[in-house]
Amino acid sequence: MIPDQGGSHETFEVAEIRRPSMPVYRARRGSMDVTWSLTLEPVPGAEPAATRILLRLRLGSGLPD
Numbered sequence: 001m002i003p004d005q006g007g008s009h010e011t012f013e014v015a016e017i018r019r020p021s022m023p024v025y026r027a028r029r030g031s032m033d034v035t036w037s038l039t040l041e042p043v044p045g046a047e048p049a050a051t052r053i054l055l056r057l058r059l060g061s062g063l064p065d
Contacts, residue, residue: 012036024056033060 004010004027012025015035024037035058043050 031061034058 015026039054
């Protein structure tokens with residue numbers, strides 16, 4: 001669990017780790033399900049060396065189909 005700025009008791013939970021550098025977090029805000037991850041990837045051939053940051057964010061209603 002990590003604290004979130006959504007409120008004094010709000011947290012994100014590590015839902016899965018896809019590879020060592022990519023934890024996937026999840027939380028529920030009201031009726032909305034939230035998952036997100038940040039991934040760091042080297043940029044091939046970049047001079048000087050560079051890193052690309054990828055944000056993956058999914059928001060869902062949390063309501064059954």
